[in-house]
Ligand code: FES
């Protein structure tokens with residue numbers, strides 16, 4: 005056969021690794037043909053809706069459902085009493101705690117689920133919710149974790165105050181756990197002796213992932229076949245299946261969980277919510293499908309929040325700026341139930357990455373988890389298990405230390421970065437950073453923005469401000485972050501006992517196209533596009549001829565799902581490994597067809613060629629056909645493979661960000677003039693998709709740093725439960741971002757990829773915050789808490805006397 | 809509550825549906841007419857996921873009763889382009905990675921469509937202001953803006969060529 009296509013063209017045709025392949029998902033999404041949970045309508049389906057508590061802490065004296073039941077079209081009203089015989093009035097959380105599904109005697113946060121109304125349509129359900137009469141007796145409300153630890157008021161009466169919790173002993177009836185890493189005495193000794201010490205307290209406010217699509221589920225119990233099908237907004241469908249089985253007693257093979265298209269997750273859709281459980285029970289009770297979809301207020305008031313960390317830091321250094329020690333203590337407000345979604349052994353997630361990108365010889369981290377009368381959660385919002393908090397902490401401590409040392413913050417970072425030759429680097433708090441080249445990234449970033457020039461300009465602007473010539477000041481925000489993603493090695497990472505591997509199963513069809521199924525689920529990341537690219541490069545079948553399927557537990561192999569930027573590091577690795585199994589068998593088939601020994605053929609883009617005689621080859625298409633149609637001695641027919649990948653380590657993407665901002669001191673309005681983001685996510689699969697992820701992550705970073713807050717008043721009323729009060733940036737507030745990169749592959753990942761979806765959020769928040777704080781540094785600012793909304797910025801200016 | 813007959817033209821087709829006076833247009837479109845492209849993100853007019861075009865205006869269909877649409881001409885995302893012949897905006901959103909999860913996309917494209925009718929030659933600022941009633945949580949808008957500007961350029965070029 006004559007080969008008229010050049011090798012280069014063959015590579016291009018594959019659209020494999022490194023190709024900015026257009027997304028295959030987009031055809032249906034742009035035509036309005038996405039298929040989200042709320043688009044599912046099954047015959048006879050009923051709608052569920054919650055009666056929710058208006059109080060943050062109250063005893064539930066009685067619930068009267070008579071009037072609601074009397075309403076035409078109402079089919080059932082469930083309360084804790086109905087769920088109790090099934091042992092479903094409480095459910096386990098991912099953090100080893102338990103959570104009420106429906107109020108069992110009391111309510112612990114505003115918006116808590118009290119009763120579940122099931123009706124013919126959403127309007128009737130909403131009417132019936134109004135008709136359920138609940139008698140409450142108000143109890144004292146605690147919204148401050150520090151007060152909570154002092155209070156006589158017992159929030160969780162269901163827990164024995166003297167018994168240990170899921171993470172060891174509890175110090176107080178409102179205390180959840182203490183988690184410590186590192187050498188506290190040693191660290192204190194170093195800090196006490198140091199030339200220079202900077203201390204700071206900072207509050208990383210409570211916020212919420214708020215994906216555009218709220219959470220929801222459709223449960224359909226087929227009593228004839230004994231099968232339950234559950235559709236829902238699940239970032240981890242397989243885990244949901246296992247939990248549903250454990251909770252309901254329905255055998256796991258009789259449960260099918262499907263995550264259809266998901267309208268953004270960002271961590272919000274990792275957990276299991278009462279709505280899911282109630283829709284299942286309601287379907288079992290009524291015998292017909294039941295849909296539950298929350299509205300935006302319910303989403304913001306009751307589903308998983310993020311952050312809410314009170315952090316106290318001490319950092320010491322020599323006079324020259326070499327960091328000698330770091331001490332960090334966190335008081336973590338977990339709300340009414342500990343529903344964090346962290347690997348079991350890490351009750352504060354990977355907060356212990358708080359030594360950041362710096363070579364710090366000794367460090368200590370202590371975290372105390374506390375109950376309050378706020379919604380439960382504590383999820384990784386566009387980050388990997390509390391890394392956002394950790395990176396914010398260290399990047400603020402660096403800035404504060406720079407002030408203490410009277411040193412430039414870029415230089416201070418440069419002095420303390422882990423050096424390229426130190427990788428793999430063992431951090432003091434127990435992580436093995438796989439690879440990095442921080443200095444190169446940093447210098448590239450500083451050069452790209454002309455850092456020196458910016459500082460000069462800033463000095464001139466300060467002088468002009470002092471002369472009264474302008475009312476705006478200029479801030480230069482710096483941040484350098486190291487992420488820790490791809491959870492994780494089964495030896496130390498599990499969720500509810502399930503190891504955090506992931507999986508891929510590939511079938512090659514006789515005509516040379518393929519389908520691959522994974523244990524993850526895309527929520528906009530474009531898996532159908534990018535995983536096909538990984539595979540295309542591995543097996544030589546064009547990405548356009550590979551279907552990627554995720555989210556249906558009946559067909560996809562078991563996996564732990566998509567969050568914490570784990571899809572590429574873990575499922576992406578499984579994909580490559582499964583691809584290699586395919587290739588190994590393909591090699592044997594090719595050798596047979598070419599009548600040579602296995603070792604005499606080698607893989608070349610989309611075919612196997614005879615070594616030294618590349619004109620003699622078999623394409624992957626020919627090999628696939630032969631696999632199904634030819635009896636090959638010693639080989640089973642077919643061409644399929646499956647891989648369950650247990651990562652040997654996490655991956656550690658990193659990046660260098662610079663933000664240049666103007667602040668109007670009289671209005672408090674910041675204007676972002678420039679944002680430069682350099683990301684190193686190892687091998688780049690699809691540059692277009694990477695860039696899109698960075699734009700999105702930075703936008704959510706801007707949101708969090710500049711205003712996106714879940715706030716409560718003293719009565720425990722959630723003050724930010726609508727999009728009027730909860731800041732989501734629009735196209736008007738968001739700038740254009742400049743993206744750049746370096747490539748430092750992960751040495752242990754099969755294709756060297758590290759994951760990227762969350763890096764920009766992790767690195768972006770401190771960068772925006774540092775820009776605001778840097779603008780005020782020449783006027784004596786040291787630290788102010790986020791979110792830097794207009795009022796708080798104005799207040800900072802006012803406190804510093806800039807309005808005098 | 810008593811149902812009322814509502815007559816409207818949706819994507820060029822005459823429709824007659826029964827709706828309660830309190831029923832929101834978004835639910836009638838999604839559930840009674842099977843046009844599930846427009847989505848619900850807030851039900852309070854903030855997010856724009858439910859945007860459709862009514863009598864030459866962009867309207868958030870979560871904030872309008874179906875009965876108010878009596879006699880109206882409605883265009884939804886399903887009325888723009890066909891699988892074999894995508895609308896220029898749809899093509900450009902694909903080309904410039906103007907979407908990720910896709911939840912905001914139908915509202916966003918429908919809004920952009922109207923915007924380009926009103927202002928065929930928008931600046932970047934015009935586009936940013938013009939779509940500021942539509943929230944996207946995934947893309948950071950940069951590529952959405954790029955998609956719309958590029959669609960505008962393409963439409964203008966086509967117009968010029970036709971003249
Ligand atoms: S659902 Fe209509 S504006 Fe959000």
Ligand code: FES
Nearest residue numbers: 908912944945946
């Ligand atoms: S693409 Fe997800 S909200 Fe816009």
